[in-house]
Amino acid sequence: MKVIHYSDIPPISMVHPSVKNVAGRVMIGKEDGAANFCMRRFEIGADGFTPKHSHDWEHEVWVLEGQGEVFIEDQWHALKGGTAVFVPPNVEHQFRNTGDATFAFLCLVPSQAPEI
C-alpha cells in the first residue's frame, strides 16, 4: 500500500544529448510491489524535449499541465491537461514543451521497461 504526493519524491534529471530540461519521478513501481506496470511523472521545462526514439513497450500518457506536443507517426499533436496519449510499441515518438511554463504528464509503462 502506498499513498504519496508527488512533491514528496525528488525529481531525477534526465541527462543525455537527446534530452533537454526533463526530470522524472517514479510514483509507483516494483519497489512498491507493482508487478505489472509503473507510473512515472515527468516535467519538461521551457524549450525542453524527450528523446525521439522507439522501443518495444507502450506508453500510456496523461497530460497534467502546461502546453506541449507529441510526435507520433510523422505528425505533431497538440496536448493540454486532460489529454490521454497511447504510444504503441515500436512507434517513434517524442514529447516537447511548447509553452513558457512547465509541461507535466504521467507516463506509464509495462514492467519490462526501465522505470526511469
Add this chain to the structure above:
Amino acid sequence: MKVIHYSDIPPISMVHPSVKNVAGRVMIGKEDGAANFCMRRFEIGADGFTPKHSHDWEHEVWVLEGQGEVFIEDQWHALKGGTAVFVPPNVEHQFRNTGDATFAFLCLVPSQAPEI
C-alpha cells in the same frame, strides 16, 4: 496510436447499490491495442463513493482534482490533486468524495481486470 481529451469520451454511470455518484471513462484500453494495462478516469460527485471491495488485481491511482479519501488497511487517507495511490491485489479499499466539488482521479488496472 491515440490522442484524445477526456471530454470527448462520454462518461458511463456506475449503477450498483454499493456505489453512489460515480462515473467512469475508459481512456486507453484493449480496443486501442493496450495489451498490458488500462487507463480509466473516474469522477465521484458530492457525497459519492465507490464500492468497499477487494479483487485479485492492483490499482494505480492518480488524483486529479477535488477532495477525497481512500480506505485501505482499515484507515482513511486524505487525497488531493497530485497524490498517487497504490492498492495491492486482494486489499479491501474504497474511495469517497469529502468535498463539495467533483473528486476526479485516474485508476489504472492490469489487462485481466474489467475495463469499466
